[in-house]
Amino acid sequence: MANRDRLPGTDGKGRYIGRFLIYLTLAVFAIWYLAPLYVVVSTSFKDLAEIRGGALLSLPHEFNVSAWHKAWSQACIGVECTGLKPYFINSISMSVPAVLISTFLGSITGYALTKYRFRGANIIFSLMLFGCFIPFQVVILPMAQTLGMLGIANTVNGLILVHVVYGLGFTTLFFRNYYVSIPDDLVKAATIDGAGFFRIYWRIMLPLSPPIIVVTIIWQFTQIWNDFLFGASFTTGGAQPLTVALNNLINTTTGVKHYNIDMAAALIAAAPTLFVYIVAGRYFVRGLTAGSVKG
Amino acid sequence: MATLTINNAGKKYGSVEVLNDISMELNDGELVVLLGSSGCGKSTLLNMIAGLESISSGDIRIDGEIVNDIHPKNRDIAMVFQSYALYPNMTVAKNISFGLEMRGVEKEKRDELVNSVAKMLQIDHLLNRKPAQLSGGQRQRVAMGRALVRRPKIFLFDEPLSNLDAKLRVEMRHEIKKLHTSLKATMVYVTHDQIEAMTLADRIAILKGGVVQQFATPAEIYSRPANMFVAGFVGSPSMNFLPVTVAQQGNEIGVHLAVQYQGKSENQFVPMRNNDKLSQLLGREVILGIRPEMITQLENAEKDLATLHCDVEVVEPTGADTLCIIKLAGKDSIARVSPIHACAPGESMGFALDISRACLFDPVTEELIS
Ligand SMILES: Nc1ncnc2c1ncn2[C@@H]1O[C@H](COP(=O)(O)OP(=O)(O)OP(=O)(O)O)[C@@H](O)[C@H]1O
Ligand SMILES: [Mg+2]
DSSP, rough: GHHHHSSSSSSHHHHHEEEEHHHHHHHHHHHHHHHHHHHHHHTSSEEEHHHTTTOSSSSSOOOOOOOHHHHHHTTBBBBBBSSHHOOOEEEEEEEEHHHHHHHHHHHHHHHHHHSSTTHHHHHHHHHHHHHHOOHHHHHHHHHHHHHHHHHTTHHHHHHHHHHHHHHHHHHHHHHHHHHSOHHHHHHHHHHHOOOOOHHHHHIIIIOOHHHHHHHHHHHHHHHHHHOOHHHHOOOGGGGOOOHHHHHHHHHHOOOOOOOOOOOHHHHHHHHHHHHHHHHHHHHHHHHHHSSOOOO | OOOEEEEEEEETTTEEEEEEEEEEEEEETTTTEEOTTTSSSHHHHHHHHTTTTSEEEEEOOOOOOEESSGGGGGTTTTETTTTTOOOSSOOHHHHHHHHHHHHTHHHHHHHHHHHHHHHTOOOOOGGTGGGGGGHHHHHHHHHHHHHHHTSEEEEEEETTTSSSSSSHHHHHHHHHHHHHHHHOOEEEEEEEEHHHHHHSSEEEEETTTEEEEEEEEEEHHHOOOBBHHHHSSSSEEESSSEEEEEEEEEEEEEEEEEEEEETTTEEEEEEOHHEEEEEEEETTTEEEEEEEGEEEEEETOTSSSEEEEEEEEEEEEESSSSEEEOOOOOOEEEHHHGGGGGOOHHHHHHHHOOGGGGGETTTOBBBOOO
8 A cells, every 4th residue: 555655756657658758858958959069060061062952950961071171271261261270279379378377376376365364365355256257348458458568469478368367366266265175274284394385385285176177277268268359359360369260261251151161160169178078077067066175 | 392481472363352461381391281161262372382373462482482483384393283184185104204304304214204103103004095094093193193203392282182082082192191201292282171181281271261260280270270160160070169158156167058958948057177267258158169079978988077968859870970969058069979879869868078178269259269
């Protein structure tokens, strides 16, 4: 008799119908979200004739990588027909240093703000936090002036500076919140043991930080790689990052629209962030939920 | 090997005064326990000695030298934290040798020192483990090892045993005592556990609200507590405080004590010796502080003790002794009797009062009178 009193929907037919409905709903939403990706990927492997023939959702007749090839090294961006390659290199040489520098600085400031509660530490932290909420558009004008004065306007180095400065608020926030959960006693013990500010940082704080470093790197890389506004505002021509070049590539039309090249170019632009997520994604969640340090 | 002197040291956080005018002097090789309830400023004082907190007023001297502005690493002290504060990313061996490394001791010498300390603490088989792979007691030993390996002038302990279970705590207490006897090092030990304080200390400093209430040997603190706070804090079960009036009967001076006997309240006169001081208090209300073990069964008691009969309300056997709760001067008081003589609750029995060891306190200032 007791068996009858189970939760509703956990026995008999009702159970299977319930499960079926749940999975059906999930499948519909999955397809809904994946469809655009599918269209982009499949279109990038089609040739123009096939695209013109309609059938947006059909698979490519033959696997054709020429659009990828063109997007990478031949497509015209404005008047230069160099493909995305030089801009891809621009983006790499902008993102990698910007991510590393902002992450490193964030961890140092986070460490100083949590473990060396100097006078005004809270005010400084509040101001940095405030920096996270300043919209991009607000800083464009003063930043352009600053870059001009420093003589690094329209260069990749200029963009690195912009992203480091703008990212510092976020990276500091991440590291501060992580370091708060590391017991102060560790720093006290190391101080008595004779280690100074930087030795404690290198020997104790940094070895405990990998989870939050991964989180910060993913966050910063995604932000910086995908940034369009700063790239479009502070650079022209050869110094532009990939996102701006992609936009220009798609807007540069000479007669026919090469959808396959556009799609391949979009995928090339998205590939590095996808790559970072796939490699480090599982540490991302782990890092976000990592609590206090045991021991 | 060092002396530690604290002169009128104070600590303020903004306008909040956490420590006020602390003075004490530690002889070479002495173990002093800072005892007090949570939040009274024990850790703050210890951190000030270590140099982790600044000193707002007064000074602290090690071997006579003022250390107020000396960096912790140059004070030649070691500290064991309540949380142990082991470096989670380092092995036990690295944890112990970190301080040596920071001081530029060579690798071979370090290994040698680490090994000898590990042997002494019986953790030599754990040297390659990380702290997370250790039990609480083992972590505690590693934390001790980290302090011991440098052979500092002064050891500071901040409630090092409070995270251990009761049995382990007693064991480690013995080991710390042995260690202190063999090292003969100057130690400051913080705890809120009065038994730990009584068993370990050469002298105890009792803190309350950032003020030292008494700084004396355990025996003196127990038998001559400076005030009612100290008297109530030390000893378990704690001292009975009975409001009484000093009176004269014949040519004897003593106190009147109301007792509950066979359902009725009776006033009983208890004579006290060392009458000189008492005669000045005649007619005044005082607080009589009497420890449970000073109220025992009448049987086998010494003849010259005061006696009284009263009803026993509650009986609590603790094993070695049985605690009887009786009404004295209108207060629930605890008497400690031997189990074979204890009566059943609700019955009455005779007690012997060792009043000569009792203390008298001023009811207003709560200070010891005699
Ligand atoms: N940074 C601070 N700012 C203001 N007040 C503080 C600060 N640090 C400690 N205090 C206060 O100082 C008092 C003493 O703190 P302390 O840590 O020394 O207590 P404790 O005796 O060690 O207590 P416990 O037994 O709980 O460890 C507490 O009342 C605490 O609130
Ligand atoms: Mg404390």
